Amino acid sequence: MRFRVFHRTRYVYRAPVRDSYNELRLRPVTDDKSRLEFFLLNVNPPARLRHFRDNWLNYVHYFDIPEPHGDLTIEAQSTINTTNPYADSRPTGVGFPALKTDLDDMVVPFLGGSRYVDISPEVWRLGIDIRDDREDVFETAEAVMHHIFEHWTYAPNTTSVTTHMNEVLNSKNGVCQDFAHLMIGICRSLGIPARYVSGYLYNGPDSHLRGAQASHAWVEVHVPGKGWYGLDPTNDTLADERHIKIATGRDYNDAAPITGHFDGPPGATTALQVELEVRRTDG
């Protein structure tokens, strides 16, 4: 599928702020399953945009605006061609013992706790219950996804960007970011490497899927010998060609689309406007 994405974020401040430093993870990924054809990034007030690739190989654009400014607009436009990673088959047939192999520094960091994910005995017990007597790694991950979808309630505005997985574990509700964190925690407690994915989701002109027309988040698990595969616990679906991947990391903290820091009075941000449009251009 071919998509055009328009993503504009605008911050309005109560009083001018200064010394604003920002990092953006807004550039969709190019890999063997998807190809980025066009990408344009603009910020206003104008600033020099530079970039580097972080440890998870995400593109990070960064800029700073030292002068006082009353608002900030960040605008990303991209054109992406995607294919379905599951087009041929699901990566089943790999058993738990294989998880002891194939460990390198791109996998090990996704096995332990991280900023918003904790490997506690509670989450481990939940994981054991869900796994039951399954021996297949990918099928277990799918079971975790189903379980979250069935037992957790999608409830916007009950959590924030800084909600920890443990809170979600107890409150039993949240949004895509929270479900992704929870699924990551359960998978890791079972020894399955799991990582956070931030991106967009296309679901047709009349969307009914959660997370459409907003930044979305889902999970990838590592199947030894086969690679990373995406699962979307918010919508109980495998991440297919409708999922446009932008950045990956241990959790939200590593993959947040926009992070920033500025000097200003407390509660300076009075308005945050997000405009997002994902349009299909191939029929």
Added chain:
Amino acid sequence: MKGHYDELRDDSAKVRAHYEALVADLKKRDAAGVKRLSDTARRLLAERGVSFNVYNAKGGMDTPWMMDPVPFVISAKEWEGIEKALIQRATLLNAVLVDSYGPQQLIKRGDLPAALVLAQPAYLRPCHGIPVPGEKPLQVYGADIARSPDGQWWVIADRTQIPTGAGYALENRLITSRLLPEVFRDARVRRLAGFFRQMQQSLAALAPRRVEEPRVVLLTPGPYNETYFEQAYLARYLGYTLVEGEDLTVRDDRVYLKTLSGLEPVDVILRRVDDDFCDPLELRNDSMLGVPGLVRAVRAGNVALANALGSGLAEAPAMMAFLPGLCRKLLNEDLLMPSVATWWCGQETPMREVEQRISSLVFKSAFRVRGREVHFGGNLSATEHAALLERMRFAPHRWAAQEKITFSTAPTWEDGKLVHKPVSVRVYLVATPDGYMVMPGALTRVASSLDSPLVSMQKGGSSKDTWVLSDGPVENVTLLSATRTPVELRRVGHNLGSRVANHLFWLGRYAERAESTARLLRSTLLRCSPESGMSETPLLLPLLEALRSLGIIEQVPSATLLAAQQEQIEARLLQAIFDADHPSSIRSNVAHIQRIGVLLRDRISVDTWRVISQLSDALDAADNSASVTPMSDALNVLTRIILELASFHGLAKENMTRAQGWMFLDMGHRIERTVYISELLLAGLRSADAENPSLLEAILEVGDSTITYRNRYSLLPQLAAVYDLLMLDELNPRGLRFQFQRIEGHFRHLPREQNSALLTPAMRVLIENSTRLQLCDPTELARVEPGQWSASQVAKLLQQLIDAMPALSDAMSAGYFAHSTISSSGDVAPADPAPPR
């Protein structure tokens, strides 16, 4: 002492040779003499303000640093061995860091388990692959060593991130060398200054810019950090600017210091802020201590950090289990000084071994984490054993087990006699172009009791100076002559930081506010003492009015009720002195002065600090509960406060060069005094009794101008003459005109005023009001139609002056201070801004 190695005596109970000189010196003193030593030490420490903040303790701020007057002595020969072993260890740990943040060969070859490095919270992924100048991420290293009963030294902990305490070692040395001057001189104790000189050179050499004098700053987490005193002390000793994250800013991948005259480049940062708190942008977005964009600047190679970001990795207790093997692999040598026996439970064989001997081991986190827990296997019940084991089996890689070491004991002065206390020694090393250099001295820490398993300053231990003896003559080094090139003479120090200027400004304001309040209260109290039988009621009311308009008391009764309410009034006046909850009370003002004094610890002299502590002593000396304080006591307290503040101002006036710092202090002082004099005149002279000489006398007394008046007029006070003296006379340092002239004079020297072509807003305010005063005629001012006070020329003028002060203060803030808190912007939902510090 059975079961411990005795540092003082050998097996035949004979004093060891290296302790002989010290023991002989102590023997010359009787018990009272030694007690005097200990008391002097305590007094010196308190006076110098040496403190150590203990978290979560009552009165937690500023717990005095505890130092035992009897130093710990190490012989030259023994030190040689320690030195060699620790140099080897520093080299090894440095190599481990270089590899972990670089090629990761150790992990790839299986010499170091991947989980031990990559799964550690201290491993900063964003720092992987960032080149470190000279391949020396470990610039300063601290090793905690202790001696087991058989006389063997062991490393019990490594400090590779922020080795604290070298400054305390220096302070301890300063004090023992004063306590025991003869034996210190004769015993050939090695000096510490050479080590710090090397540190200066090593850090300067890290500067990416090739400049004559690179700018090195010490980045502190701020005055609430446990070792803030030490940070301020070291910064001053090493000649570095002490900065908080807010003082620095990153522009175009370079780090700058915000100063009054703009941004100044920073080359090297000696940091006391934890690894992950250093950059809220890339490392921890909830950090309020760091500098956004710092990692970027490091990555671009424009600034060097000591120690390099991520160096905390090497101090994980679990790492100790692998050091012997790593030492053979990396250095081709055997490890010279063993670490305390350590098992990392993340591997199966050690885990099984640990399970077998659980009761003889100590269990802790495998990694260094904040709020770490420690379990002594021997102290656990059977159920606790089982619970611990279960937790370990769940996440074995997070646990390490260590053997317990029975520390050696050293003679220590306690409760009037010498006793034996367990000690551990922290030794410091600094990187040099040819390896590492060891500080010939150390911070010895004393456990509070013989069976205390931990030696920690946090848990109420004490410390000792450490004397490393020399075989040859002792080298004399002083830090000031560090370079051979002649000093380029200068008249100004480094440019003043905006934050420091702001603090000095407020220090001036609070000091003046406290003084004026004390004067006004003293004059008021004198006039409502029982002896006067409230007969001076007409005089009392104007003073009470002045107190009210300054917000010091809430309401003033009408004249008829005054006598009846004498007790309430007295109670209110006492509250205005002692009540800590009253925002304008003297105690609150003193608290502000102290708080700012702490923030300026590296800027103010020891004597000034002493005066500041005596201010609160003066308040505490009177009974704490205000209600029962007798009037006479209160008057004494006020007088003492006024005198202490006079010495504060005197010290500032006589000791500070007339540079930017002094200007801001004095401007705060002058602005506040303007407000006070104006309010005093406005509220005090509105009454119908304004011409009453006794009232004028009181006003002159509050304005501290009685003597001047008497010298000039030798008459009963008259209104016009009082106005002239307190408002228009440019020679009276208590007069309004004088204040304006001083502020204007300071402003003309500020960088922004000098560069701007037009008058700045602040300058406009100053010139306008100063001219107004200049054009006044005192006899005109004294002419007020009865009942028309508010419309009179003098009232309007005074009100204008009062209104001008906030405008002036705001103009200064906008121009010179960074008056902002830091907020963070997130995606989706904006994160809540953190409360201002």
